[in-house]
Amino acid sequence: MKIKLAIALALGAATAAAWAGDVEDQIRFRQSSYSFLSWNTAKIKAQASGHPETYNKDEVIAAANAIAGVANSGVFEKLYGAGTDKGTGWKPSRLKPEFFEKQDEAKEFNANFIKEANELQKVAASGDVAAIKTQFGKLGATCKGCHDLIRIRE
16 A cells, blocks of 8 residues: 555656646745655654654655655656746745756766665665664765755755
């Protein structure tokens, strides 16, 4: 059932990306994807780092599947079109204008994010809290690196 949910989420995100539309739509879809990603990373952080005494393997697996679904959905390829550094989705875009000049670096961060998200999905299935915590740290490092490169801090 959880695998079906992850597949549905990934397909839904990919479908949304395929018809992303104008700048505001791209920003809204992107912001929604990252909010969903944040919610799921918070669940893993609470389980593996914050409160391991309440560890729930199924919740961690579901969250890891959702993260991998977002990572593999094409968000990077479809929702960073020209002008998405200036528009407004649910809120103003925080994409640095330099993003468009740093495509090679951004693509490398995206590839690493996908790799680490897919690995987190595998590690989560093992139930090994220490391994999940380690892999979660690797995933977080990819997020931070990309944020430092292309995201305006609030």
